[in-house]
Amino acid sequence: MRLLSSLLWFVSRRMPARTQAIKAQRQSPVHPVPKVNTLRYRIRFSTHGHERIIHASDEREAALKAEAILRNFYGQLLPVNYRIEAPVGADATRLAKYLDDVTRELEMSV
Numbered sequence: 001m002r003l004l005s006s007l008l009w010f011v012s013r014r015m016p017a018r019t020q021a022i023k024a025q026r027q028s029p030v031h032p033v034p035k036v037n038t039l040r041y042r043i044r045f046s047t048h049g050h051e052r053i054i055h056a057s058d059e060r061e062a063a064l065k066a067e068a069i070l071r072n073f074y075g076q077l078l079p080v081n082y083r084i085e086a087p088v089g090a091d092a093t094r095l096a097k098y099l100d101d102v103t104r105e106l107e108m109s110v
Contacts, residue, residue: 042085047078067102074106
């Protein structure tokens with residue numbers, strides 16, 4: 001009888017800790033919070049009286065946004081200069097070559 005009562009006392013003392021752990025697991029976020037500094041590329045476009053700056057987290061996103069801006073400025077017949085800022089180790093030359101090709105294509109179509 002004494003063994004049974006001490007076992008029941010042990011189990012009753014252990015249960016709240018387990019339920020607290022389960023509640024903590026349920027309250028934890030399923031998806032991790034993204035990092036604040038995930039924007040790696042910055043491209044500045046300047047033309048007569050206008051300046052646009054875009055931010056992108058990867059090279060593909062930067063290329064798509066930059067191409068849209070170039071097409072918009074060339075549609076208004078504005079010459080555009082751009083400057084690419086990328087982190088060390090990122091290959092910004094490939095992005096620059098792509099934007100040069102887009103610029104060349106737009107100049108031939110005008």
